[in-house]
Amino acid sequence: MFSKVYSAAIHGIDALIVSVEADVSDGLPIFDMVGYLGSEVKEARERVRIALKNSGFMLPAKRITVNLSPADVRKEGTAFDLPVAIAILVAFGHLPEEYLKDTLIVGELSLNGNVNKVNGVLPIVYSAREQGFLRCVVPAENVGEGAVVSGIKTYGVASLSEAVELLRGNGSKLPGEVDVKQLFAHNNKEDLVDFGEVAGQIAAKRAIEIAVSGMHNILMIGPPGSGKTMLAKRIPTIMPELSFEESIEISKIYSIAGLMEQKALISRRPFRSPHHTITTTALVGGGGVPKPGEISLAHHGVLFLDELPEFQKNTIEVLRQPLEEKSVTIARLNASYKYPAGFMLVAAMNPCSCGYYPDRNRCNCSVNLVKRYLGRISQPLLDRFDIFIEALQMNYKELQLQEKQESSQEIRERVAAARKLQLERYQDQNIYFNSQLTPRMIKKYCKLDAREQSLLEEAFIKMNLSARAYHRILKVARTIADLDQSERITTKHISEAICYRSMDQKYWDN
Ligand SMILES: Nc1ncnc2c1ncn2[C@@H]1O[C@H](COP(=O)(O)OP(=O)(O)OP(=O)(O)O)[C@@H](O)[C@H]1O
Numbered sequence: 001m002f003s004k005v006y007s008a009a010i011h012g013i014d015a016l017i018v019s020v021e022a023d024v025s026d027g028l029p030i031f032d033m034v035g036y037l038g039s040e041v042k043e044a045r046e047r048v049r050i051a052l053k054n055s056g057f058m059l060p061a062k063r064i065t066v067n068l069s070p071a072d073v074r075k076e077g078t079a080f081d082l083p084v085a086i087a088i089l090v091a092f093g094h095l096p097e098e099y100l101k102d103t104l105i106v107g108e109l110s111l112n113g114n115v116n117k118v119n120g121v122l123p124i125v126y127s128a129r130e131q132g133f134l135r136c137v138v139p140a141e142n143v144g145e146g147a148v149v150s151g152i153k154t155y156g157v158a159s160l161s162e163a164v165e166l167l168r169g170n171g172s173k174l175p176g177e178v179d180v181k182q183l184f185a186h187n188n189k190e191d192l193v194d195f196g197e198v199a200g201q202i203a204a205k206r207a208i209e210i211a212v213s214g215m216h217n218i219l220m221i222g223p224p225g226s227g228k229t230m231l232a233k234r235i236p237t238i239m240p241e242l243s244f245e246e247s248i249e250i251s252k253i254y255s256i257a258g259l260m261e262q263k264a265l266i267s268r269r270p271f272r273s274p275h276h277t278i279t280t281t282a283l284v285g286g287g288g289v290p291k292p293g294e295i296s297l298a299h300h301g302v303l304f305l306d307e308l309p310e311f312q313k314n315t316i317e318v319l320r321q322p323l324e325e326k327s328v329t330i331a332r333l334n335a336s337y338k339y340p341a342g343f344m345l346v347a348a349m350n351p352c353s354c355g356y357y358p359d360r361n362r363c364n365c366s367v368n369l370v371k372r373y374l375g376r377i378s379q380p381l382l383d384r385f386d387i388f389i390e391a392l393q394m395n396y397k398e399l400q401l402q403e404k405q406e407s408s409q410e411i412r413e414r415v416a417a418a419r420k421l422q423l424e425r426y427q428d429q430n431i432y433f434n435s436q437l438t439p440r441m442i443k444k445y446c447k448l449d450a451r452e453q454s455l456l457e458e459a460f461i462k463m464n465l466s467a468r469a470y471h472r473i474l475k476v477a478r479t480i481a482d483l484d485q486s487e488r489i490t491t492k493h494i495s496e497a498i499c500y501r502s503m504d505q506k507y508w509d510n
Pocket residue numbers: 197198199200201222223224225226227228229230231349350391394399
């Protein structure tokens with residue numbers, strides 16, 4: 001007897017349909033699995049055999065061959081256990097094959113026959129719907145992710161027997177349901193932190209507002225306790241609200257990474273702050289069963305690298321390409337995967353190992369020591385930051401000041417207005433933000449009148465700026481003008497943009 005069951009394999013952030021064929025024939029009782037399988041898939045044999053036995057299915061001693069196709073797609077992970085078990089039951093005549101028509105199945109099996117959660121259910125159900133399937137059978141723990149997709153029924157099962165009952169049409173199991181729009185509208189509203197809680201730091205807040213408006217990467221430098229981490233954590237709260245499409249895109253990434261935690265949808269802008277001991281793979285993605293890394297988990301949100309000089313140098317250097325391309329490609333032996341990585345990079349650091357340079361009352365670090373510390377950040381990486389700010393330590397009086405601080409909501413409205421101008425201006429350019437302007441576009445969109453021109457020229461000579469710095473000042477000035485709702489870039493905008501450059505001059509003298 002021969003049978004065919006449908007399942008899916010994750011590829012990048014999408015899923016490909018995989019067919020699981022089982023054949024039973026007379027001969028030695030051997031269980032073979034073929035079809036370009038990763039090691040966990042090969043181990044499915046043992047799990048499936050024992051799970052079937054422990055679920056009460058006695059199989060005659062026959063030769064079983066399972067083939068997963070297409071042959072050129074590598075199958076990884078444990079999600080094929082359940083479809084393999086079902087295919088075998090069909091091949092032995094325990095389940096009629098017509099019950100499996102239009103059905104896609106994923107799930108990991110425990111030896112006792114329980115169905116465990118798997119990664120990637122959201123993109124899998126999406127692909128199933130696109131391919132015309134009518135229902136999906138997924139682990140009970142993942143049912144919420146599948147239920148987000150409309151136009152296809154997603155059933156959650158907790159055990160192999162439950163799956164069999166469902167497929168036989170017995171029982172009264174209903175498909176999972178979530179009111180996506182309501183869930184989205186609700187979650188999207190509440191943030192856990194707010195800029196209103198940050199006393200003072202007017203200059204830093206202003207710089208952050210500009211950075212978010214143009215999606216400029218920002219580096220904060222300052223002594224311990226000056227509020228760098230506190231400021232960074234609040235950056236997602238002034239980004240425009242997530243659109244539903246963005247939310248789905250992020251949720252797919254979290255689903256594949258196995259980070260949904262029973263949520264149906266990720267509806268807040270991500271804020272990821274990996275520790276400086278992170279490995280390159282965890283940061284950019286990859287691994288045995290390929291998974292998105294922190295840079296993809298930060299897609300549409302913020303990647304915060306606190307204590308930037310403490311990160312492994314080569315780990316940080318691999319960020320350079322994704323920062324340009326807004327995606328990352330993981331090359332494997334026979335395949336390559338692409339994950340989105342459109343994040344805003346926010347980094348924080350102390351200026352020296354004690355943290356207090358240039359405050360010579362507190363910092364005893366030698367000039368060479370300071371130089372060496374700052375030198376851990378390479379020039380090409382420094383070049384990826386458009387805005388540098390100093391977070392200065394607040395004194396007691398400033399912290400005590402009771403005056404009301406601006407809320408995230410108020411700042412967010414200005415950011416949204418500046419973003420709108422950019423979207424309109426660049427609608428034919430295939431870019432969204434000022435930070436993405438190429439030198440050619442800068443010529444077109446950041447035109448300066450004579451006065452502005454001479455101001456910038458003067459700074460250029462006095463500060464000995466590089467061509468890169470010159471372009472960056474213009475991009476940031478463009479964003480400052482947009483926040484001002486001004487099409488023209490004026491001297492005021494230029495001089496503020498120059499300020500955000502002088503910081504790296506001060507510390508790195510370049
Ligand atoms: N402007 C501020 N308003 C209110 N509280 C502040 C402010 N700045 C700092 N704090 C308080 O000080 C604490 C330490 O700030 P934070 O951890 O952000 O400092 P940091 O600059 O990241 O320091 P480090 O360099 O040691 O990482 C905050 O948790 C907060 O309670």
